């Protein structure tokens with residue numbers, strides 16, 4: 001009998017051994033999917049990780065035998081202590097008399113994973129210390145994980161008949177159905193499902209001809225419509241007969257059909273851009289990774305377009321990664337216009353079926369030349385990858401937080417590119433410390449583009465001293481007179497304004513309302529987190545804890561209070577001050593529904609609204625014409641956020657938000673409100689002084705042992721019981737200290753110390769550059785396994801977050 005190793009979509013380390021019935025032996029290849037039994041009753045779609053080979057029990061590094069495991073996916077953590085799951089490569093005593101289960105079927109004729117993808121899975125699992133099964137879950141679209149497999153199928157869709165695609169006609173149609181309430185109900189349901197009910201401008205969009213990638217109108221299937229209205233097909237047919245609705249057929253996903261390859265000529269680069277482009281080509285000759293540091297609106301995207309075109313001419317594929325939120329219609333349209341049907345788009349708003357289809361297309365003889373996608377597009381198969389572009393490379397959302405794998409798409413993409421011998425280009429106006437450091441060290445190439453396209457000036461940034469204004473009782477809620485005046489002028493001139501409030505403004509902390517003092521950790525350069533019910537202040541990084549002082553050590557006042565205010569309150573207040581303004585708000589709450597994000601942006605772009613209030617979402621890759629004023633309401637919540645990266649994030653956020661001002665035609669004005677106007681970082685933002693900012697921060701990072709000089713690993717322990725997790729964390733801390741000594745900080749309680757009924761402890765590891773990470777991580781794995789195997793800790797969860805953000 002021959003055996004293979006199979007990766008299963010379970011949160012478990014390593015692979016599982018299965019026997020291959022002789023009839024299937026020829027069909028099994030690395031990267032094909034196989035259906036396998038698991039436990040007593042389960043079946044999973046696994047991915048074959050090795051070629052069939054005889055199993056020599058005495059030599060093999062034993063893997064789990066599924067016959068003996070009792071693991072259920074949802075309770076895996078609970079049972080891990082009693083099963084024989086071994087991490088990859090762990091040596092155990094050979095077990096004789098093992099009866100490996102047989103695979104049930106081989107699902108593919110050709111692999112769904114190319115060798116590079118499989119290697120990437122292993123790299124991610126290994127580097128981020130995540131179970132391979134979790135990487136599998138994150139990488140493959142669900143359709144490829146399902147047992148029934150994926151079949152492209154024709155689907156019947158519904159849309160309004162042409163003659164009813166305007167509001168007036170639509171009202172007439174609705175009226176005409178007054179007596180046919182069931183039919184009226186179907187029509188109304190269609191209007192709601194399609195998004196037309198909420199936004200009549202969608203009436204102008206034609207689903208049958210418009211490119212689906214840029215479509216805002218939601219496509220509605222006949223099935224969906226009948227289901228939501230509990231209607232019969234006969235009833236529905238009435239609307240078709242009346243020519244109010246009509247149906248059309250499409251293959252699900254419908255890739256490649258009907259897309260007009262409306263390719264326009266690529267815009268010629270100006271002189272500065274041409275120079276940068278040539279420098280990039282040169283840098284790429286001698287570096288695998290090159291950083292393009294170009295100010296906002298310098299035309300980085302135009303340069304990418306030229307590089308993509310060059311790669312296509314050289315018969316290479318391109319992966320273009322953007323943070324999810326920046327993947328707006330604006331950028332998709334721009335690329336579609338140039339690359340037409342050569343461009344595939346892959347992100348979370350696409351249905352799973354569509355994602356499966358893109359996956360399949362990448363494996364076909366005619367894959368997309370260019371993939372524009374969010375984080376998870378890094379897992380797509382490529383045949384001839386030649387260039388990877390990571391736009392807005394500083395964006396923290398490239399790192400997956402929860403669940404595992406906690407990978408950074410930038411790092412994964414760089415590794416992927418190297419597997420193909422491809423080049424990576426990182427682009428941003430505000431490089432991450434890590435990337436800039438690598439460039440300074442000569443590890444990455446670097447090209448700078450310091451002028452905006454058409455030499456539009458960088459915005460003027462005016463700092464407003466909120467502390468002083470509050471003292472003089474001149475703040476109107478959170479608005480300074482200067483900001484209100486600027487907004488008023490903009491509105492009167494028919495221009496637009498953006499007010500930015502940091503999302504992290506909600507983070508619990510305390511401050512002195514008289515002098516603005518915020519308690520800081522004496523051991524780390526971060527603000528302390530406020531735990532209200534205990535009246536305690538703690539530091540995430542070293543566990544330092546003390547009580548909230550009853551008076552301010554700075555000014556003796558007793559006005560020490562918790563704080564944080566949100567965008568909703570700002571919206572209410574601004575509408576009182578400017579009743580004539582057309583205000584919209586963009587934050588997590590207002591963008592929950594599909595298309596809401598785009599609707600808000602389009603309304604603002606088209607001038608339907610003229611005052612936009614928002615969180616960081618508004619800073620992402622948007623290009624507005626008429627914004628003359630940007631107000632940063634409160635820089636301090638960013639600066640005081642309890643994190644060693646707070647200045648880095650604050651600088652980037654303020655610079656990016658400022659970049660939205662005065663993009664075309666006119667110098668923009670930014671009003672930056674802060675209580676810390678004399679902090680160097682504020683002046684660095686004002687002067688657009690990235691290198692000054694970088695230099696000062698680098699000093700700090702070195703002194704306090706942070707990246708880029710150290711790699712951080714956070715250790716999380718979770719348990720239902722607080723005492724148990726506490727003693728487990730203490731034990732784990734001392735086990736880690738045995739080897740790593742003072743590199744270990746904690747354990748302490750994270751700011752959010754209980755999630756999903758589990759109590760959490762966190763230990764911080766700071767590993768200096770040059771350490772042998774392979775050995776370090778092996779030890780970490782051992783400690784983790786040992787901890788989880790401890791009976792007295794029961795259902796303890798332990799996981800690592802490598803290079804946390």
Ligand code: ADP
Nearest residue numbers: 267268269270295296297298299300301302453
């Ligand atoms: P960045 O990506 O650096 O923020 P963009 O590429 O978005 O900058 O460019 C800003 C604006 O200037 C866009 O509207 C873009 O179309 C325009 N632009 C930039 N370079 C050119 C060019 N060479 N020719 C025509 N328009 C350009």
Ligand code: ZN
Nearest residue numbers: 512515552555
């Ligand atoms: Zn004070």
Ligand code: ZN
Nearest residue numbers: 521524539542
């Ligand atoms: Zn501390």
